[in-house]
Amino acid sequence: MSRRHAVVPLWFLFALALLVSAPGTVRADDFDISLLPPILAGPPLSRDSDGDGLPDLWELRGYTVGGAYVNLPALGASPWHKDVFVWMDYMVTPGSVNLGPSQTVIDNIKAVFNNAPVTNPDGTTGIHIHPVLKNQVPYAETLGIKNDYVQVWVDFDALKNNSFETAYAPSFRYMIWANTYNQGTSSGLARGIPATDFLVTLGGWQTVGGTDWQKQGTFIHELGHCLGLTHGGSDHINYKPNYLSVMNYSFQTWGLYRNGHWGDDGYPLNFDYQRLNTPSLDKASLQEGLGLTGADDVSAYGTVYYYVSGDYYYNQIATNAAGGIDWNHNGVIDTSPVSADINRSGGTTGTLTAQNNWPNINYSANGQIGPTAGEARRKATSQEMPEELRHELDFETQRQMDTARPSAQP
Template sequence: MTVLLRVLAVSALGLSLNACVYGYVKSAYTGEPLYGAGVMVSGTCTGSGCFSSTLNGEATNAEGFFVFDAYGNQHGPDKVKYITPFPGEEAISLFIGHSGHDDVMLYHRPRYESVTQDGQEYLVSNVQTVYLCGAGTPDSDFDGVCDDAESIYGTNPNSRDTDGDRISDFAELYGYGGVDLRYYGANPLKKDVFVEVDYYANRKPSQSAIDKVVAAFANAPVSNPDGTTGIALHVVLDSQIEDVDANPNLSSNWTDFDVIKAKYFPARRAPFFHYALFANTLNSGTSTGLSRGLPGHDFMVTLGAWPTPGGTELQQAGALMHQLGHNLGLQHGGNESTNYKPNYLSVMNDTYQVIGLRVDGVDGTLDYSRLRIASVNEGSLSEPNAFAPLLLSTEADLSHYGVNIQGSWRMGNASANLDFSGNGVISPGIVSLDFNGDGDTLDTVNASQNDWVALAYSGAGSIGDPHLGASLNMVAASAFLVPPDRVEQCLTAPGAKK
């Protein structure tokens, strides 16, 4: 019987088809299959083999294999079990145990793939292999994953958060609180950032805009325990806000935002996901949006009153990356609130937020600062020498970057022959320029930081699951650098300063 015919047959019975859920259980000590391990699944069960509608079990065979069989070819046609999450939930839970071993609870959100076996096609969803720990075996970091299992998974037995992204190894391996993080791509050996994006009608960001930001994080100069570089940004483009709930003009006191969040953002995701709302306008203005504290958990993007309502692809991407950067602890000057710093090459600088950086002559590059650049004095500028790098950054690094000052791309680059004054001539002597528009050239602009190594993943204490436990003091909850009621609205359209 083909899958199509199976679907038709199931539909005729009024049943909901969710195909086989299967996996393997092995010993963390030996790596060998465990025979007779019990797997109890909590979810909605429909089919002839269900012994209750909500709780069902299977046992592993000699290969450590278990399956909740939707087709009847494993346990017989009278033992069919269709397992789906409970209404309103996104994952089923599996309680796995074996005599002499510690139990494991994991969450699994089925991701079905088509496979062919013996000429028949099936839809199957693979639960990750679970390595059960012997009862009482060492768990040096007390994270619920014994040292033997951590050796197999490659995680650090002395750290509850091997990759330092403020999500425990346990949660990234097994999920927590009804959320299967592996479904979204979590890896305990690579830094992950999760964002749920909801949106008003006609304000949905394009997938290509989201992809630009995901690529920027993937290219980040950040090392990981698995030997890779970059940060895995997982953006879940989730729900369109119903018109009746979509206040066309949000306020910066977050009250109307909270009404929407309470209805559309599942509380179970809160320990892991930042929450973003692509709305219309903020405070009747043209600000690109607002972050709820620095660092923080929530942010809004508000491009409804821009010349292209809702923003162009680059504007959407830049605003998303900018507001997320605030959630990750970055200010308009990196480590300070000073905006429009000429020596700060980052989308956090409103100069570059919606136009991107110029790198190797190509405009529109989205990036946080990956350079440390020395301070500059308004009254003592050298156009031939441009900016000076600080430790770990080099002149060669600076030479890749163009510089935009006061809305204009200047001839030269950040390393040499930079036309600060914009007159088209590289002056050999000292020049001056009022960068901040205060009417004098007496100010010193502070040095800029490498943003990527300064990210705060904790969301001011809002990101993180209980399995971090006592090690929370090692990745301490960051206090607000800027509390929610003190965060300024960001860049206004088009290119005007606040």
């Protein structure tokens, strides 16, 4: 009996070789992946195995826009491990102060995200963040004018459009290490929540451009807004003692107090988003003996809370969040409920809720990263910037916090 042999078409063999070849062998002029038939293009654009907003196809083969090839695999992308890409431009002052980050800052940012408690299809935890330092942009004393946030982004876009390669827009967030904006000393600014554009602006701080710790904390804070995180976790209320996150102004430039150390004592991993659940706090009925117990284990953490004395708020540090906390600052741990304005909001009523940040990261920025980036970004940037982002931590407030920063007490 004769045996028939299946004939394998040459186009199939070519497609198979293309899919299994090393990503770095593909050149920009080889093909436009978005135009290839499915057998050549690999998995559909809808497949995103690691959930980072970037299609598997892009992370395996790269992609092209207008003939320009973006080789994401060569930049470290993997379809089985979450990736976040950030294009970083920077200014240099007339006095030759480089406002950009040192390699130490970049390495510390990478370490924080690599230490994130998020799972991946490759069986490991963490996020691979790729903060790519790119171009020096023309120095501007300030972006925008006082209280005009529209002009801030007009000036920002003028710099961005002359530096940022548009082919990178579907996969990269964009930021500038700038001097100031709105003629003030605000530490930074994000374009929205979520968003893809942000600023770090520490030019008006005591150390021009900020210390390495201030740069690290502010970058992670503003990027956090772009990733969908807010000042209060569940809302925009700031200074919550139960919100153990660099998104909280109390921890933005110091880092968290964890395992007996502040982040700026030399512990870069303490510049962290909240990674556990904490109990809600009823400001009108605070149980001092409970501290922050009642949800996940917080025994490794301390926290910062506020009390009023005369006409001023003072910050106080409790080094053991799992122990008793003297919320009303009367020198004893009361056994009956007390009321106190522990987050300097102007009142002693209201319930403060927090958020476990890492499970709530918005990787695609509501579609501004990925195949729908163009239309999603046009829609997002046409909207007015949220009011909650218009009063970011400034130097004057940080100086008051530093001046009142007590030595850690139990």
